[in-house]
Amino acid sequence: MSDTDALPVDLGASFDNAYARLPDRLFARVAPTPVAAPSLLALNRELAGQLGLSAERLADEAGIAALAGSRAFEGAEPLAMAYAGHQFGNWVPQLGDGRAILLGEVIDTAGQRRELQLKGAGRTPWSRGGDGRAGIGPVLREYVVSEAMHALGVPTTRALAAVASGETVLREQPLPGAVLTRVARSHVRVGTFQYFTARGDTEAVEALMHHVIEHHYPQLSSAERPALALLDAVMQRQAALVAQWMSLGFIHGVMNTDNCSVLGDTIDYGPCAFMDTFHAERVFSSIDVQARYAWSSQPAMAHWNTAQLAQCLLPLIDADPQTALPLAQASVDRFEALFSDSWSARLGAKIGFAPGSTDSPDAAARILALGRDYLSLLQEGEADFTRGFRVADDVDAARALLDAEPVRLDRWWAARDAALAEAGIGAEAASATMRAANPVRIPRNHRIEQMIVAADSGDLAPLQALSAALANPFEENADLADFEKPPSAGERVERTFCGT
Numbered sequence: 441m442s443d444t445d446a447l448p449v450d451l452g453a454s455f456d457n458a459y460a461r462l463p464d465r466l467f468a469r470v471a472p473t474p475v476a477a478p479s480l481l482a483l484n485r486e487l488a489g490q491l492g493l494s495a496e497r498l499a500d501e502a503g504i505a506a507l508a509g510s511r512a513f514e515g516a517e518p519l520a521m522a523y524a525g526h527q528f529g530n531w532v533p534q535l536g537d538g539r540a541i542l543l544g545e546v547i548d549t550a551g552q553r554r555e556l557q558l559k560g561a562g563r564t565p566w567s568r569g570g571d572g573r574a575g576i577g578p579v580l581r582e583y584v585v586s587e588a589m590h591a592l593g594v595p596t597t598r599a600l601a602a603v604a605s606g607e608t609v610l611r612e613q614p615l616p617g618a619v620l621t622r623v624a625r626s627h628v629r630v631g632t633f634q635y636f637t638a639r640g641d642t643e644a645v646e647a648l649m650h651h652v653i654e655h656h657y658p659q660l661s662s663a664e665r666p667a668l669a670l671l672d673a674v675m676q677r678q679a680a681l682v683a684q685w686m687s688l689g690f691i692h693g694v695m696n697t698d699n700c701s702v703l704g705d706t707i708d709y710g711p712c713a714f715m716d717t718f719h720a721e722r723v724f725s726s727i728d729v730q731a732r733y734a735w736s737s738q739p740a741m742a743h744w745n746t747a748q749l750a751q752c753l754l755p756l757i758d759a760d761p762q763t764a765l766p767l768a769q770a771s772v773d774r775f776e777a778l779f780s781d782s783w784s785a786r787l788g789a790k791i792g793f794a795p796g797s798t799d800s801p802d803a804a805a806r807i808l809a810l811g812r813d814y815l816s817l818l819q820e821g822e823a824d825f826t827r828g829f830r831v832a833d834d835v836d837a838a839r840a841l842l843d844a845e846p847v848r849l850d851r852w853w854a855a856r857d858a859a860l861a862e863a864g865i866g867a868e869a870a871s872a873t874m875r876a877a878n879p880v881r882i883p884r885n886h887r888i889e890q891m892i893v894a895a896d897s898g899d900l901a902p903l904q905a906l907s908a909a910l911a912n913p914f915e916e917n918a919d920l921a922d923f924e925k926p927p928s929a930g931e932r933v934e935r936t937f938c939g940t
Contacts (some may be wrong), residue, residue, distance in 0.1 A: 448514040448550050449506040452494045456553070457544040458655055462647055466636075467519040472509025472541050473562025473572065477606025480504050481576070481618065481895065482583055483902060484600050491556075491600070491623065498601065508619050509541070509561040510605045516543040516556075520564035524638055525631030525698025526748060528732055533638050535631060535698050536566025539574060542627060553655055555627055556600070559620040566666050575615035576604065577892040578938070580903060582620055582709040584891065588883040588910040589706055594684050594822060595677070596706040598623040608760030616896060625705060628652055630745050631698030635754035642755050649756060656703055667756035671701075671771050676778055678702020678742045683782035685737060687790060689715035689825035690881065693725035693936060695733045700745040710938040714882045716926045718818040718825040724885070724936045739783070743775040780808075787811035789877035790829045791856060792870030797863045817842055817852065824926045827879040833871050879913040881923045885933035 457650075459467070485495040505511040512518075520537035541561040559582070560574025576822035583599040590596050605617035628648065636644040649667055653660050658689060663669035681704045681833050685692065692699070693711035701707045711725035716737045720736040728734075733741055750768040780806070785795055788807040791814060797803060818828045821842035831837035862869050883906070891902040909923040927933070 447513075448512040448516070449497075449502045450514040451497050451503060451506065451515060453515060453546040453556075453648040454491055454492055455513075455517075455544045455546055457515075457517045458553070458651065459521075459542065459545065459555070460519055462651055463644060464779050465522070465641070466632075466644060467521050467542075467889075468536075468565045469517070469519050470541060470564050471512070471518050472558055474510035475508045475605035475607055475617070476602075476675065477604075478508035478510055478619075479604045479606065480507075481580065481602040481604050481900060482599075482907070484587065484598070487598055487600050487623065490550070491554060493546075493600075495682060504603055507558075507601045507621050508605060509558050513543055513556070518543050520566060521632065522566070522635050523629055523631040523698050524538065524635040525629070525696050526634075526745075527696045527698070528728070528730070532698075534566065534570075534635070534921070536635075537564055538567040538570055539572040540622075540627075540706050545691060548627070553625065555624050557622045557624065557627060559622055560605070560617065560813070561619055571609060573607070573609045573617050574619065575603070575609050575611060576602075576618040576895055577615065578710070579618040579620040580892055580895055581712075581888055582622070584619065584884050584888060584903070584906055584910070585709045585712060586622075586706070587907065589690075591911055592688060592689070592879060592882075594690075594706055595681060595704055597624050601824065610746045624701075624707065626652065626656055626701065626703050627707070629698050629701060629707070630700040630749045630752075631696070633702075633749060634697060637752040645752055649753065652702055654727050665757055665767070668755040668767055668771060671746070671750055671753055671757075672774075674702050674704065675746045675771065675775050678746055679739070679775055679778035680704065680743045680782045681706065682738045683779060684784045686735060686783065687786035687877070688879065689718065689735070691715065691722060691724055691733065692734050692738065693723075693728060693733055695738060695741045695745065697745050702749070711936040713885050713933070713936045715825045716884065716932070717822050718815065719830065720815070720819060724934070724939050739776075739779045743779070746775060747772050769911055784808045784811075785832065786877070789873050791832055792860055792865065792874050793863065794865065794869065794873045797821065797865060806859055810852070810859060813852055813855075815850065826879060826882050827875070827924070827926065832878075833867075833874055875916060880916055881909055881913045881920065883910055884929040885936065886924075886927040886929065887923065889933055916918055 456588040488495040506513050518541050519803045522536045524533050526534050543556040545555050563572035579602050583602045584595050586599045594815045600623050607617040608614045609617045619820050660669040691713050699708040713724035715722050721734045723731045723734045750772050754764045793807050803804040856888045894902040909920045
């Protein structure tokens with residue numbers, strides 16, 4: 441390596457590393473471990489532009505080396521974050537970034553703070569005996585699915601780049617290694633707060649709370665009780681997020697508190713999956729053996745996670761536990777109503793009811809009942825979730841897809857049409873609402889697996905085709921019809937894996 445190769449790479453980023461200015465015990469300063477032979481798998485040029493980064497520079501030899509962790513970004517202050525968490529309900533007091541390193545925070549072209557993190561960047565103090573690396577499969581899964589979620593309008597972390605390491609990682613079998621560059625508004629989780637609460641370090645919890653409020657919830661800084669206001673805000677965002685997940689048939693698969701963002705963003709795409717055939721109790725994650733995070737269980741789990749955050753914030757809500765506890769409990773108790781409102785709006789839109797038509801309690805209950813009835817028809821007919829909603833206003837197509845009793849379907853359409861008429865919504869407006877709420881294409885599990893298998897062998901064409909197909913998921917496009925199709929019997933993916 442020449443002296444020039446050792447210099448930091450200036451990619452045009454405007455770094456302002458606020459997390460690195462917090463007390464040192466919130467993290468460990470650690471640099472990424474260089475890799476053997478980095479090569480570019482995918483680069484999100486549009487996102488690079490939003491971040492104020494030069495896509496051309498990222499794609500050259502020095503830029504790829506920086507994305508792999510082999511060279512430093514100019515202005516970066518790399519660190520691994522400390523956190524704990526409940527994993528499948530079991531308390532684990534020390535987790536932390538075991539294979540991820542936060543490079544720093546850039547201010548994007550819109551003036552927003554965005555964190556750059558490398559996943560698979562090598563060992564940290566929290567690697568727990570692991571190698572700190574990632575295989576190409578999990579990296580490309582997160583790259584594709586997180587960008588698909590963004591295109592679907594879901595709050596999420598983003599993927600800037602995927603780089604092959606030129607090394608082999610050992611899991612169940614040897615796999616090609618890779619590094620993901622993840623972009624997030626914040627990587628602070630419920631488990632970050634839990635780490636310090638478990639140690640009785642209220643001062644660190646308070647520093648973390650002020651950091652989150654200052655940079656991500658500035659409107660809460662003047663609240664009478666900022667900690668309570670933060671709890672309310674996190675609950676509202678989590679309730680809305682899970683309702684949106686469910687409206688798309690998405691199952692996170694590992695909703696542990698260390699994977700629960702305090703900004704209400706989807707984070708950590710491990711054994712995640714989108715349903716094909718609908719079933720309310722569907723589980724894909726190979727490690728979710730008790731079905732804790734099934735599709736229909738996700739609201740209760742988000743509620744549970746926010747209750748854990750409430751426990752962390754109790755001393756900051758009020759110094760007197762007798763005052764703090766009822767205030768926090770009242771806040772946590774509002775979760776179900778918050779979720780119900782979000783779910784009614786999301787499910788209503790999927791069957792033609794525009795936002796605002798579910799405002800009254802009676803209307804919301806009626807529309808929610810109609811949505812649940814349609815879900816029941818999908819489940820009994822063993823129908824595809826995405827296609828089932830896309831054709832819900834097409835009588836012939838829905839009958840063919842659902843293979844359900846015609847009388848039941850006719851009754852459902854009659855009830856829905858009556859509710860639409862009562863709400864003053866015409867057929868054309870209802871169809872437009874449904875087209876905006878129901879995607880044509882999702883990142884189907886079998887397509888992701890096919891893409892990963894091809895990439896393992898060095899073929900990136902399926903990755904590029906899948907990414908392009910998912911960029912505009914609500915638009916009809918006959919050239920992309922193959923990406924709309926559910927899997928054949930031999931293509932079905934019944935289990936997904938974390939990849940750690």
